[in-house]
Amino acid sequence: MQEKMTGKEPLLEIKNIFASTEDLTILKGVDITIQPGEIHAIMGRNGCGKSTLSKIIAGHPAYKINQGSITFKGKNIKSLEPEERAKSGIFLGFQYPIEIPGVSNLEFLRVATNARRKFLKQQELDTFEFEDLVKEKLELVKMDYAFLNRSINQGFSGGEKKRNEILQMALLNPEIAILDETDSGLDIDALRIVASGIKKIANKENGIILITHYQRLLDEIKPDFVHVMANGQIIKTGDCKLALELEKNGYEWTDQLSQDS
C-alpha cells in the first residue's frame, strides 16, 4: 500500500493491533509502517481511536494490547515502560496536555531532557547548560522564558499548552513524534508557530505522525501519507490529495468505505 519504500528498516511498524480498555475494544486491527524521514497524517471522526493509537504507542497503562505488534527500529516495544519508550526516542504530543500543579516546568523539562541525553550517551546538562539549550528551543515556539518558572501547563492557554508540547519535542529530539491534534484550538498565528516548529524538527532520520482534522496544518507540513481511520481501523490510505478530498466531502464520504470493509 505504501509505495515510498526506501529499503531501510522501518522506524515504526504497527501490525494488526487490537487494543482495549477494561470493557471496550477500541482498536480493531491497525497497520501502519513508517520509514525514516516520512510524515504521516491520520484523520478520522472523533472517537474513532486516534488518541488511543497514539497512547498505546507511548505505552499508556490504561490500554491492553490483545493482538498484534509494535516494532520500533526492529525491536518489539510492547513490554517496555512508557519512560523507556520515551528515552529511546518515541514522543507523544498530547491532545490534552496535563496540568501538574506544583511541579516546575523548568525542572520537569531538565529531568526529561537529561533522561533522553543519558540514553543517547550524551553528557547530561547542569542547570546553566540546560538554560542555554532551552532558551534556544524557546525561540522555535516563540515562548517566553517566564513560562518555565510556572507549574507544568498550569493556567496555560490552549495554544500555550500545545507550544509547550512542541518545546518538549524539540528538547527531546525524538525519532518518532506523534502529534495528537496539536493544531486543534489554535489561532492562525499559533498554528503557524507550531507548524514551523514541527518543520524545523522534522528531518531525514525521524518520522512524524500528525493526527489532525484540518487541512490547514497539512498545507504547512506536507504529509507523505494520509490515513483515514474509522471505528478502530485504518480504512483508507493515500497521499496528500486524500486529505483534500476529505476536507471537501467530510467524514460521511468515508462512512461508506467503513461499511464496505
Place this chain on the structure above:
Amino acid sequence: MKIIDYITEEKINLSTNLSKIQNFCASKLRETPLPKSQSETWRISNKQKLSSLLEYQYDLNSYQPNIPSYLTSKKAIKINVGNANQFNLKENDWQIKELNTKEINFLIEEKIINNNSEPTWTNLLNHSLVSEENLLGIKISGENIPPLQIFCNSKINHFNAKTLILLIDEKTTVDLLQVNLGDKNSSLSLTTYVWLEKEASLNHGVISLGNGTSNLLNSLDVVQKIGSNYKLSTIQMQYDFARFEVNINQSEGGGHTTIRGMQVSNDNEQIGTYTKVVFNGPKGYLDQLNKSLANDKSHSIFDGSIIVPKNAQKTDAAQLSRNLLLSNTAKIDTKPQLEIIADDVKCKHGATITQLNEDELFYMRSRGLTFAEASKLQLKSYYKEIIDSIPVLEEGLELLNHLIN
C-alpha cells in the same frame, strides 16, 4: 514501662526541689498512669508503640543538638532548651527576656492546677518529669525582632522532657522556628505554651524530625487575645510514634489563626496530629490545612476539631484535610469535627484521600521520567506548599530534598 515506673515509684520525690506542679501532675499519674483508652483522641493510638515510647531511661540532662545544615538559619538567634543560660537580650527597640522560675510556675499552675478543664495526659507526663534546666520561659516585646530558632532534642536511648513558654507582648511581631530533633531510639516529651497578647503576631514554624525509630509527644497550647495573629506551619516525620496535640484558644474571639500542617509516615510508623481550635468570642478567623501522606504499612491520623460556642458569632472557620495514600497497606484516619452552637457563623470543612494522579504520572513518564522520578516530583509539590510557609527556614529547598530522598 520505665518512665511510668519512675513516676509511680515516687522516685521523683527524691529530687530535692520538687515543685507544686510536679507534685500535682505526678500524683495524678499515679492514679491513672496511662491515657484513658476510652478517650476519643487516644482510642486509635497504637498502645504498643506508646509503651515503647515510655520504655526509655529518663534523663534530666540535656545535650547540644546536632543541627543539620538544612535546618540552620544564619540570621536567627538560636536557643537550645536545656543549655540556655539565663539570658536577657536587649536592643533599643526590642527585648527577649527569660522568665524566672516563679513566673514560669505561676503560668503553668494557671494552666494545669487552677483550670476548670482536666489537664491532658501528655502535659501531665511532661510536667511530672521536666527539670528546672529543661524549662524555658521567655517574654518577647518590641519591634524589629530578629528571627528565632528554638531547639529541643532527645538523646539516643533516653527519654528527654522539655517545657517552653513564650509570651508575646502586645503589638509585637515574631518569626519563630521551633526545631525538634530525635536521635534514633529516643523519646521526647515537649510541651509549649504560647500567649499572644492583643494584636501580637507570631509566625510559628514547628519542624519535628526524628530518625525513624524516635518517638515524640508534642503538645502545643496557644492563647490568642483579640486582634492577634497566629500562623502555625508544621511538618513532622520520621518517628516510630509521634503525636502532636495542638490547642488554640481565641480567648476573646477576634483573632486570626492560620494552620498549615503536614505529616508523613513510612514503614510501620504511626503519626498523629490532633488539633482543637476554640473560639471564645465573636469574629474569630481560622484557615486550616492539614496534609497527611502515608506510605508502606504506616498509619496516619488527623483529628481536627473546631468549637464555636454561642458567644462566638460571626466566626469564619475553614478546615481542609488532604491525604495522600502511597501504598495499599497504609492507613489514614481523618476526622474533622465541628461543634457549632452560635448561629451566625461561616464554617466549612472537608477531607480528601487520594493517590498519586495516574494521568500526571503518565504524562511525566511519557517524557522519560521513571515512575519513581515522576512520583518524587509530585511529592515535592505536595511538600512544597507547606515548606514554603515555614518561617525562618533559609534552606527550604535543601530540607525538601532531604525529606524526599
